[in-house]
Amino acid sequence: MKIPALFALFTAGCSLVPTTVDAPPPAITGQDVRLTLLHTSDLHSRMLPYHYSPLYTDNTLGMPDADELGCEPEDRCYGGLARLSWVIEQERKSAGRCLVLDTGDLFQGAVIFNEYMGDAEMQVMTEIGFDAVVVGNHDFGEGAARLSEVYNAYGNFPFLAANYIFEDPELPWAAELGDYVQRSVMYEMQGLRVGIVGIGNMSSLTSIIDEDNSMDVIPIEVEDAIQRETDLLTSMDADLILVLSHLGLDDDFELARTLANSDVDMILGGHHHVAMVPPPVILNEHTGKRIPVIHSGGFAKYLGRVDIVVRDGEILSTDYELIPIFDHMSMGQDPEIVEILEDYEYWLDQDFELQQVIGYAEETLYRFGSNGGDSMLGNFTADAIRFYDGVETEMAITNTLGIRTDLSAGDIILDGMYNAMPFDNSITTMFLSGREVQEVLDYITSRSSERGCSAQAQVSGIQFIMNCGVGEAQEVLINGVPLDLDGTYELATNDYIANGGSGFDMLERNTTQTDLGISIRDVVISTIKAYHTLPQPGVAEEEARIQVVH
Amino acid sequence: MRVSPALSILLAATITGCNSSPHVDANVLSFLQVSIIAGEQASEEAPLPYSNDEVTVTLKVEALDRNAEPAPFRGTLEVKTQPGTLESDDEIELVDGVWQGDVTLRYPFGPTRVWFTDEEGDGDGREPTFVTGVSDALWYDLPTIAQVQATDDHELNNLKGEYTTIRAVDRRVIVLAVGQSGMWVTDLDDPPGDYNSLFIYTYNKPEYSTPEGDVADEDIIYAVPGQRLASLGGGNQEYLATTQLSFPQYDFYEGEILTVPDPVELEPDDLCSDDIMERLEGGLVRAQNLTIPSFEYGPESDFYSYGQWPVEFEGGDGCSFYAESGAQVPGFYPSDHIGESLPYIQGLVTEVWGKWIILPRDADDIAIYTETSRKAQPPRRPSAHPRGAGRF
Numbered sequence: 001m002k003i004p005a006l007f008a009l010f011t012a013g014c015s016l017v018p019t020t021v022d023a024p025p026p027a028i029t030g031q032d033v034r035l036t037l038l039h040t041s042d043l044h045s046r047m048l049p050y051h052y053s054p055l056y057t058d059n060t061l062g063m064p065d066a067d068e069l070g071c072e073p074e075d076r077c078y079g080g081l082a083r084l085s086w087v088i089e090q091e092r093k094s095a096g097r098c099l100v101l102d103t104g105d106l107f108q109g110a111v112i113f114n115e116y117m118g119d120a121e122m123q124v125m126t127e128i129g130f131d132a133v134v135v136g137n138h139d140f141g142e143g144a145a146r147l148s149e150v151y152n153a154y155g156n157f158p159f160l161a162a163n164y165i166f167e168d169p170e171l172p173w174a175a176e177l178g179d180y181v182q183r184s185v186m187y188e189m190q191g192l193r194v195g196i197v198g199i200g201n202m203s204s205l206t207s208i209i210d211e212d213n214s215m216d217v218i219p220i221e222v223e224d225a226i227q228r229e230t231d232l233l234t235s236m237d238a239d240l241i242l243v244l245s246h247l248g249l250d251d252d253f254e255l256a257r258t259l260a261n262s263d264v265d266m267i268l269g270g271h272h273h274v275a276m277v278p279p280p281v282i283l284n285e286h287t288g289k290r291i292p293v294i295h296s297g298g299f300a301k302y303l304g305r306v307d308i309v310v311r312d313g314e315i316l317s318t319d320y321e322l323i324p325i326f327d328h329m330s331m332g333q334d335p336e337i338v339e340i341l342e343d344y345e346y347w348l349d350q351d352f353e354l355q356q357v358i359g360y361a362e363e364t365l366y367r368f369g370s371n372g373g374d375s376m377l378g379n380f381t382a383d384a385i386r387f388y389d390g391v392e393t394e395m396a397i398t399n400t401l402g403i404r405t406d407l408s409a410g411d412i413i414l415d416g417m418y419n420a421m422p423f424d425n426s427i428t429t430m431f432l433s434g435r436e437v438q439e440v441l442d443y444i445t446s447r448s449s450e451r452g453c454s455a456q457a458q459v460s461g462i463q464f465i466m467n468c469g470v471g472e473a474q475e476v477l478i479n480g481v482p483l484d485l486d487g488t489y490e491l492a493t494n495d496y497i498a499n500g501g502s503g504f505d506m507l508e509r510n511t512t513q514t515d516l517g518i519s520i521r522d523v524v525i526s527t528i529k530a531y532h533t534l535p536q537p538g539v540a541e542e543e544a545r546i547q548v549v550h
Numbered sequence: 551m552r553v554s555p556a557l558s559i560l561l562a563a564t565i566t567g568c569n570s571s572p573h574v575d576a577n578v579l580s581f582l583q584v585s586i587i588a589g590e591q592a593s594e595e596a597p598l599p600y601s602n603d604e605v606t607v608t609l610k611v612e613a614l615d616r617n618a619e620p621a622p623f624r625g626t627l628e629v630k631t632q633p634g635t636l637e638s639d640d641e642i643e644l645v646d647g648v649w650q651g652d653v654t655l656r657y658p659f660g661p662t663r664v665w666f667t668d669e670e671g672d673g674d675g676r677e678p679t680f681v682t683g684v685s686d687a688l689w690y691d692l693p694t695i696a697q698v699q700a701t702d703d704h705e706l707n708n709l710k711g712e713y714t715t716i717r718a719v720d721r722r723v724i725v726l727a728v729g730q731s732g733m734w735v736t737d738l739d740d741p742p743g744d745y746n747s748l749f750i751y752t753y754n755k756p757e758y759s760t761p762e763g764d765v766a767d768e769d770i771i772y773a774v775p776g777q778r779l780a781s782l783g784g785g786n787q788e789y790l791a792t793t794q795l796s797f798p799q800y801d802f803y804e805g806e807i808l809t810v811p812d813p814v815e816l817e818p819d820d821l822c823s824d825d826i827m828e829r830l831e832g833g834l835v836r837a838q839n840l841t842i843p844s845f846e847y848g849p850e851s852d853f854y855s856y857g858q859w860p861v862e863f864e865g866g867d868g869c870s871f872y873a874e875s876g877a878q879v880p881g882f883y884p885s886d887h888i889g890e891s892l893p894y895i896q897g898l899v900t901e902v903w904g905k906w907i908i909l910p911r912d913a914d915d916i917a918i919y920t921e922t923s924r925k926a927q928p929p930r931r932p933s934a935h936p937r938g939a940g941r942f
Contacts, residue, residue, distance in 0.1 A: 026616035031581040034667070034682035060787070094669070096680035253799070278713040278785050280797050309665070309684045317632045317663040317684050370855070371876070452753045453730050468730060468755075549880050550730040 025191030028239075030312060033192050035240070036095035037306040038088055040102045041270030042298030044109025044138065044404075047120050047341055049080030049327070050299075050419055053364045053408040061275055063301065063324040066408070073410045074355060077327040079300040082341065084325050085128045085334035087303050091323070095307075097189040100129060103270030104136025104201070104246035109299070109404060111352060111418035112344055117142045120344045122154035127336055132185055134244045135161040136270065137201040144217070148177035158185040160198020160244060163225040164217040184229040186236055192310065195233030195241040197226055197264075201271055203248060222247070223259065230263040238263075239313045245269040249295060256282035256291040265315050266292050266308070273298035277322050279306075292318050300325055354415035359528040365407040365540055367400060367420070368454055373466060373546035377403055377420070378458025380540040384527035385427055385492050385520060386460040393429055393492040395461030395478060397440065398520070399502050400454075402494060412528055421521040428498035431512040434485035437462075439506050441473030447503065455546045456502070467549045474549075494520055579623045581614040582666050582683025587650060589688070594661070597689040600697055600717070602708055604637050606654045609685055611666050613647035623647045625676065628669040632684075633712045634658035642666070657708050660715060661687035692717035695737045698786070698793070699745035704828035704901065705791040714795060715783035716748075723779045724808050726834055727898055727911045730755050730877065732794070733773055734832050734898050735782065736811070743814035747833035749794045749900065750784060760804045776807040790902045792831060810834075813896045818868020827899065827906045835908065836896035837871070839864045847885045858907060859884040861895060872907045873897070879913050893917035 051073040054063040063078075071077035092098055106121045107113050113121065118139075125133060139147055144166070151159060159181050166178030184197045202219055230241050241263050245252050248271040256267055262284075275297035281290045292315075296304025307319040325331075348354055369375040378400055386396035405420045432440070441464055444457045449468035463477040476483040493507065495515055500508030507513075534540040589607030592598045613623035627649070629640050638654040653664055663684040671678040694717050698709050716723065722738040732751040740746035750756065758771040760780075780803045784795025813836035820826045821837075845860050847853040857876035873895055875882050894917045897910040910916050 026580045027618045028581075029618075031583070031614070031618055032683040033581075034680060036680075056790075060789075094678075094680065249797075257799075276785060276797050278711060280783070280785065280799060281713050282799060283781075307682075309663075309682055316687075317665065319630075319632055319665070371857075450754060548877070550877050 025188070028191040032316065033239075033310045034096055035189070035192060035194065035308045035310060036091070036098040037242075037268065037294075037304075037308070038091055038095075038098065038100045039268050039294055039296045039304035039306060040084065040300065040302075041246075041268075041296055042105040042136070042273050043081070043102070043121070043300050044105055044298060045107055045113035045121055045422070046079050046110050046299045046419070047081045047112050047124055048110065048345060048415075049076040049083065050078055050110075051076050051408055051410075051413070051416065052078055052419075053406055054078075058301070058324075061277060061297075061302065061322055061324065063326060069327065071327065073408060073413050073416070075327070079325050080333070081124045081128070081300060082333035082335075082337040083327070083331055084300045084303060085124075085337045086332045087323055087325060088128060089334060091303065091305055097192055099131040099187060099189075099194065099196075101196070101242075101244055101268055102130050102133040103244050103268055104134040105138040105270060105298070106133070106136065108138040108141040109419065109422045111348060111354060111415065111422075113141070114418060114422065114424060115348060115351070116344060117146055118150035119154060120341060122150050123340050124337055126154055126156040127340060128334075130157045131187060132158045132160055132196045132198065132244055134198040134246045134270070135159060135164065135181055135200045136246045144177055145171070145173045148173045148180065151180050152176070155180070158182055158196075160185065160196065161200035161217075162197050162229050163202070163220050163222050164200050165220060166217055183225070184233060186233055186238060193237055193239045195230070195236070195238035197229040197233070197241065197243050199225065199243055199245040199247055201246040201248065203251070222251075222255065223261070226255075226259065226264065227261050230261050234263055240265050240308075240310055240315070243267045246271050248272050249274055252293050252295075253280070253282060256293050257285055259284060259291075260286045262287040262289060264291065265289075266294065266306075266318075268294045268296075268304075268306075270295065270298070275302055275304070275322055277320065279318075279320050281318075290315075292320075294320065296322060352414060354413070354418075356414050357411045358414050358417070358525055359412040359531065360533045361407050361409050361412055362533060362535065364409045365534060367403040367406050369542055369546070369548075372448070372452065372454040372548045373544065374455060374458055374542055375400070376535060376540045376542055377407060378455075379460065379543060379545065380527070380534065381520070381524055382458045382460035383539070384524045385494075388427070388518065388523045388527070391427055391429065391492050391516065391518070393461075393490040395437075395459065395489060396492040397444075397457050397459050397462070397497070398494050399457050399497050399504075401456065401502070402496060402520075403458075412534075414525070417521060417525050417528075421524060423496065425494040425496050425520045427492055427516045427518045427520060427523065428495045429490060429492050429514050429516060430498065430507070430510045432489050432491050432510065434483050434487040434489065436506060436510070437478070437483060437489055437491075438473065438476060438485060440504070441476055442471070443504065443506065445473045446471040453548055453550060455548075457497075459545055463545050463547075465547045465549055469550050578615065579613050579621055579625075579668055579679050579681050580616040581618060582627070582668070582681055583612045583614055584664065584666060584683045584685040585610045585612075586685055586688070591686060592689040594687075594689055597660075597691045600659050600691040600693045602657060602697060602700070604654050604656050605658060605690075606638075606652050607664075607685075607688060608650065608652050609664060610648070610650040611642070611644060611683065613644055621647050625668060625672050626670055627666045629653065630665045630667075631655050631658065632663055632665060633660065633709070634662055636664075657693075657712075658688060658690045659693050659709075660690065662690055663687055694721060694740060694746075695723065695735070695748045696740045696745040699748065699828075699831065701828070702825075704824040704831075705788060705903070707786065707788065707793045709786045710788055710793075712786050713783065714786040715781075716795075718779045718782045722808060723782065724810065725756075725773050725775050725777045725779070726810060726832075727775055728756060728773050729909075732756060734834070735779060736833060738808065738811065742811055743830050743833055743835075745829050745831075747831065747899075749792060749832045749898075750782070750798050750800070751789070751794045751796045752798060758802060760801055773802070774807070775810045778803045778806040778808055791904065792901045812836075818863040821863075821869035821871045821906060824904060827901070830899045831901055833899055834896065835899055836894055837861070837863070837908070838894040840892035840895060842884055842887050842890060842892055843870070844888050845885075853885070858905075861892065861908075864891065872905060873910065873916075874900075874907050875910050875916060879910055879916060882913065882916055887918060890918060 162183035252269040453468035497504040587608040615621040784798030
């Protein structure tokens with residue numbers, strides 16, 4: 001009989017008060033009890049340290065620029081799980097009751113995942129000793145079967161999602177994964193019982209299914225899932241209930257505000273790679289309870305530390321600190337993690353020569369435009385796709401979020417290209433009518449207007465006004481000529497949005513698609529090598545291809 | 551060992567921590583109990599008035615053992631307050647398990663608690679326990695916008711770094727203007743132009759919501775000027791030296807729209823004073839009798855990078871300032887008007903490290919604005935703050 005992975009009771013702690021093994025827990029009733037939560041999210045396979053150009057917002061969160069640190073790209077001064085683990089260990093030593101939590105998306109974002117499909121991530125998370133990890137949408141990046149396989153091989157931490165059901169008699173590994181993924185977990189730490197409910201992402205289900213990469217899960221209503229688990233945890237005398245969520249920022253806010261369940265005390269979230277300092281405290285409209293919502297960024301750039309004082313099951317006060325992870329004199333590396341990763345690093349270097357210099361950026365090539373329109377890296381990528389030998393279409397469109405990082409000023413290292421373009425997408429061409437082109441650009445405008453009027457796609461051969469005020473693409477030019485609604489145009493794009501990813505349904509239904517099987521990352525790499533130095537006039541520059549009007 | 555839920559549920563809950571020891575001191579510190587000895591605690595329903603002045607309370611801290619009995623603990627505790635700033639010593643010494651003394655706070659608001667933590671050990675080999683006790687809540691009223699903004703330093707505010715809830719429920723706090731990524735709010739119950747305005751960064755165009763909840767997605771209604779806020783809170787930041795609340799939470803009084811006040815008139819010398827401009831930050835102002843001086847608009851210019859263009863008072867009075875109009879008035883090309891008179895410009899005041907900028911809300915805020923043919927112009931680079939910082 002399959003035993004449902006409903007719930008588990010564990011014990012944990014960091015540097016707890018010395019006590020005898022047989023001693024009963026302290027009498028916490030009526031007393032103040034401190035709990036420390038160490039929080040990461042969206043590690044996205046950034047097991048190895050990397051180089052990047054911190055944004056102003058990063059600077060305000062304590063992350064220094066590379067030149068302040070004297071770091072060159074090859075020094076890889078930022079992030080890395082060996083550094084993160086070292087910091088976690090230091091923080092554990094300066095905490096009593098303590099839990100180490102991650103809110104999902106361990107996978108996809110670096111070459112180590114492309115090559116080893118999660119082995120390194122699972123080993124490292126287990127070695128660090130995470131007390132709970134939520135299943136994120138990118139953890140299905142190589143499919144649910146692979147997730148099950150790699151967790152079975154290396155995972156040894158509670159892997160949570162209360163709102164997914166894994167049931168498909170046709171897929172034997174689905175039941176296996178269902179056994180591994182728990183709905184909730186409870187920790188007892190010196191008398192304090194902390195229940196943790198995991199909530200997986202819902203918004204990505206459609207896109208992932210649409211691109212024929214199903215997560216193979218059946219989602220259930222989030223509130224119902226939380227209610228069921230909090231009922232269980234409360235019946236087990238939980239003093240505190242935390243929700244670990246990969247729903248995303250707005251959904252977490254909404255949940256905190258509208259959740260009728262009065263037992264949830266805090267939400268720790270992920271998915272949007274946002275670090276919020278100080279964290280918002282949301283007033284629940286049903287219960288009047290103040291629920292902190294914690295997001296601590298992504299890519300192992302930061303470790304979030306939350307200190308809570310609890311009395312009789314109520315959070316009395318909260319303190320939050322975001323600790324930047326970068327190379328400096330007082331930061332070490334966890335030798336155990338270094339040891340795990342050095343084999344991977346060695347072989348990646350052997351196979352890919354990841355540290356080879358493929359070009360030079362005279363300034364940082366940004367993936368987002370400075371005014372919300374077309375971007376340097378977006379234009380370069382779209383041009384690279386469009387003009388590649390054998391592609392050569394009239395226009396190209398690629399989703400901005402398919403480019404995951406900027407390319408920092410200085411030498412462009414091959415490794416950085418896997419960070420910037422971690423997805424193994426290929427070029428797809430298709431023919432569109434002028435009306436369909438207009439529909440695509442209107443959709444881009446509408447979607448962008450919901451995201452700070454920041455262009456959610458990058459284009460080549462196309463110029464238009466992205467009017468976020470009315471949600472329409474206006475004054476569309478194709479290679480300098482006004483769009484002919486009755487005309488026919490050939491488009492090159494990536495297979496992700498061609499298959500309807502990110503809501504591009506109008507592309508998915510196109511029957512003229514041809515997947516050329518050409519890796520977009522390889523195309524971009526070879527184009528960088530061809531130009532070597534970027535930007536150049538008309539290459540990797542912002543060109544007002546997408547002009548923003550509010 | 552694989553974590554098996556079916557087995558792990560059976561695990562006994564008796565494990566010790568990383569630095570644990572099998573030997574125990576029965577009197578080891580397990581809890582700290584904090585009592586308010588003197589100083590008004592007030593209540594949520596009847597809080598003490600908010601003040602930027604110092605507040606002193608007398609507290610007593612007692613060490614307890616694992617049975618919640620008094621423990622003869624001797625050691626140093628660290629002190630801090632949430633929220634607010636601690637003005638008195640951040641360490642106290644517990645002797646025979648007890649300390650009593652004064653703690654001085656500044657900028658407390660809402661439920662404020664003082665933390666005491668055994669954080670440092672004693673240097674004689676005693677490891678810290680990280681045991682923490684907090685005072686019961688000292689209830690203070692929420693700060694008004696002006697109480698948050700009023701500082702001597704134009705690059706700071708009093709509650710920077712705090713999740714700041716603004717006193718709105720019994721004030722006439724309204725939306726002054728709405729941009730693509732946020733809104734400006736002002737408190738009509740304070741004198742205009744005296745720290746009473748604030749920018750709220752919402753990332754997307756701010757939506758209207760009421761205490762009954764947001765409207766449905768398919769029926770998004772945006773906030774409009776004049777709407778009165780019932781509540782407002784957010785992460786308090788100084789973004790490029792302009793105060794803003796980010797990741798805000800807010801609600802409006804349903805159907806209540808008040809008149810947006812007229813802009814505050816700027817005198818030429820006002821622009822020479824960071825102190826005066828700081829008072830106006832986030833607020834609506836108007837400057838008159840102006841001219842657009844010659845300025846660089848090539849690729850290396852502030853105009854190209856940020857859409858900012860200079861404005862001077864006619865006759866060279868006072869100090870010059872900048873305007874930024876690309877996003878809200880995209881058809882206006884200031885380079886076409888160099889040397890021309892500008893009867894007035896009005897808009898919202900923002901700061902970028904001592905550079906004072908007026909953000910017109912629309913074409914009506916620039917007196918000489920006339921619609922210019924877009925096609926006759928070279929591609930214009932619309933305004934932008936450093937990445938991710940767009941106001942409108």
